[in-house]
Amino acid sequence: MEQTPKYLPSIHTIAVIGGGSWATALIKIFTENGNTRINWWLRNADDVAYIKRYRSNPRYLTSVKLNPELVRPFEDIKAAVKEADAILLAVPAAFITSALSTLSAEDFEGKYVISSIKGMIPTHNTLVTEYIEEHFQVPHKMVAVIGGPCHAEEVAMEKQAYLSLASSSSRYATALAEMMHCRYINTTVIKDLYGVEYCAVMKNIIAIACGIAHGLGYGDNYQAVLVSNSMQEIKRLLKEVYKVKRDLTASAYLGDLLVTTYSQFSRNRTFGNMIGRGYTVKAAQMEMEMVAEGYYAVKSIHQIHTQYEDLNMPITTAVYNILYNKVSPSEEFLWLKEQLQ
Numbered sequence: 001m002e003q004t005p006k007y008l009p010s011i012h013t014i015a016v017i018g019g020g021s022w023a024t025a026l027i028k029i030f031t032e033n034g035n036t037r038i039n040w041w042l043r044n045a046d047d048v049a050y051i052k053r054y055r056s057n058p059r060y061l062t063s064v065k066l067n068p069e070l071v072r073p074f075e076d077i078k079a080a081v082k083e084a085d086a087i088l089l090a091v092p093a094a095f096i097t098s099a100l101s102t103l104s105a106e107d108f109e110g111k112y113v114i115s116s117i118k119g120m121i122p123t124h125n126t127l128v129t130e131y132i133e134e135h136f137q138v139p140h141k142m143v144a145v146i147g148g149p150c151h152a153e154e155v156a157m158e159k160q161a162y163l164s165l166a167s168s169s170s171r172y173a174t175a176l177a178e179m180m181h182c183r184y185i186n187t188t189v190i191k192d193l194y195g196v197e198y199c200a201v202m203k204n205i206i207a208i209a210c211g212i213a214h215g216l217g218y219g220d221n222y223q224a225v226l227v228s229n230s231m232q233e234i235k236r237l238l239k240e241v242y243k244v245k246r247d248l249t250a251s252a253y254l255g256d257l258l259v260t261t262y263s264q265f266s267r268n269r270t271f272g273n274m275i276g277r278g279y280t281v282k283a284a285q286m287e288m289e290m291v292a293e294g295y296y297a298v299k300s301i302h303q304i305h306t307q308y309e310d311l312n313m314p315i316t317t318a319v320y321n322i323l324y325n326k327v328s329p330s331e332e333f334l335w336l337k338e339q340l341q
């Protein structure tokens with residue numbers, strides 16, 4: 001077993017980018033230790049004013065009370081980032097480029113980056129961390145990902161959860177793991193940064209497929225086969241795009257897949273369920289009020305898939321055809337039924 005590194009990076013202040021449910025839950029976790037300061041950037045000035053006054057997010061996880069000594073809301077993203085040691089990204093992947101558009105490599109210089117985003121940059125078909133490393137010249141060793149099965153809603157209720165901190169630097173991942181460990185959060189450290197990220201992207205697509213199946217009236221027997229086949233699909237993709245030795249049964253991979261495909265809190269599953277029940281994509285998105293990352297991710301993964309002739313991804317293909325080619329879910333699932341084993 002790898003030993004805990006002796007000297008860990010000091011991170012005292014984190015700039016959190018994004019004002020949704022996961023940002024709110026992560027701020028709650030990071031401030032449980034009583035000494036991590038948060039500079040919280042939200043795009044909406046009214047939300048900033050509300051949080052300053054009432055110490056809670058007006059629209060997401062409204063029951064979470066934020067520590068006024070530690071959490072400072074910001075309207076100006078540059079100011080939020082300036083004094084921070086680390087930048088935590090918590091905006092859905094499709095919007096991260098616009099959220100960071102006023103920042104440059106200079107703003108990221110010397111700062112650690114933590115991505116909590118489980119999606120891909122649609123304009124580039126790349127992982128969020130790859131984009132950050134390239135676009136803002138952040139060294140690979142200063143980048144980490146928060147992975148693992150964990151719904152924001154359960155964090156708000158302080159239900160026991162497990163998070164995996166992935167970074168090629170064990171010192172950095174260990175520092176984050178120690179900062180986030182609290183009464184209801186256990187943490188582990190893992191090296192497979194890109195693998196954890198790809199798996200998190202894929203599990204959202206699979207959760208949409210499970211939701212569609214449920215909406216169409218398929219039962220638990222079918223979902224069990226869909227989920228076990230999806231693990232094979234993820235394995236085949238990872239072998240092509242980022243082949244390293246990994247244990248896909250670990251919580252960062254299989255755990256995250258299971259929670260998203262089975263939980264009542266999953267946005268991706270809920271979105272898929274509406275599609276299976278006959279909603280259009282637009283109607284389902286409007287009713288959701290939160291973002292289902294898998295909708296954007298399936299387009300990127302489909303485009304990556306087309307680059308590998310022998311790569312078999314029937315579940316991704318089915319979800320893509322339903323969401324982007326307007327193929328009827330019931331027809332596509334008749335085809336998918338024959339592809340599963």
Ligand SMILES: NC(=O)C1=CN([C@@H]2O[C@H](COP(=O)(O)OP(=O)(O)OC[C@H]3O[C@@H](n4cnc5c(N)ncnc54)[C@H](OP(=O)(O)O)[C@@H]3O)[C@@H](O)[C@H]2O)C=CC1
Pocket residue numbers: 018019020021022023043044059060090091092093095098099116117118119150151152153289290291293
């Ligand atoms: N929720 C969860 O349990 C978990 C979520 N994640 C991941 O965290 C990421 C964030 O998701 P989550 O917090 O759930 O999303 P939500 O749907 O709860 O919130 C989305 C947030 O993004 C903001 N936003 C939308 N567009 C922009 C933009 N152009 N610029 C800046 N901000 C914008 C929204 O602002 P506004 O409110 O003003 O519209 C809102 O604050 C996703 O990648 C998700 O997969 C990972 C693990 C768990």
Ligand SMILES: O=C(CO)COP(=O)(O)O
Pocket residue numbers: 118148149150151204207256259260265266267268269291292293
């Ligand atoms: O990643 C998550 C839980 O680990 C959240 O998934 P959803 O976005 O589908 O709710």
